[in-house]
Amino acid sequence: MQVKALIAALLFGLLPSASQATNLMYLPFETVLSNAIRAGRLDGSVRFYLxxxxxxxxxxxxxxxxxxxxxxxxSNKSDFDACEWAVQSTLIELQAEAKRVGANAVTNIVSYYDQHVRKDLNTYECRAGVFVARVALRGDLVRVQ
Structure with a gap:
């Protein structure tokens, strides 16, 4: 019985490092944005600008x-697919918040992983691991007149 407990403790000790999003990727923003609109995950009522x-x-x-x-x-996704899901989830949340406050655009979008700003005109930052992919974005909710 103690051997099983020791093995379980060892595996749980290794799990956090294996599950962290460690593969740093810079992926095209416009591609994932158009894919999300085409799939109906974003409705197109809010525009997004890096x-x-x-x-x-x-x-x-x-x-x-x-x-x-x-x-x-x-899990069971390529890093690219996992990152696409993560950024789409992030954009869905930003769209909902923009609509809530009456905005029709999110501007000045930057990658904001662990509160570090990364600006790029074309790409967003994603970290992908064995179990988790993560995207953090920061932007301004605006009404374009």
Whole structure:
């Protein structure tokens, strides 16, 4: 009986390191955005713009620095597929929050993994592991007039 307990303790001790999202990937934002709209996960009523892209004039800023951070199950998925699910979950949450406050766009989107800002005009950051993929985004909820 003690051997089983020792083996179980050893396995649980190893599990956190194996489950953490460790593979750093930079993936195309527009591709996953159009896939989410085409699949009906996003309804298209809210536009999404990475920092440096999108409108800069005629904006009414409703909320700044809104963060969405979604870990997603990566089991039995490629890193790319797991990251796509994670970023789509993040965008769905941002869309819901934008609608709640009356915004029609999310601008200045940056990757915000562990509260470190990474700006890129074309890609988002994802960390994928054996069991978990995670994407964190931060952006501003705005009404484009």
């Amino acid at each position: 920092a440096g892209n999108g409108p800069t004039e005629h904006l009414q800023v409703l909320r700044t620095n809104v963060v969405s951070d979604w870990p997603t199950n990566a």
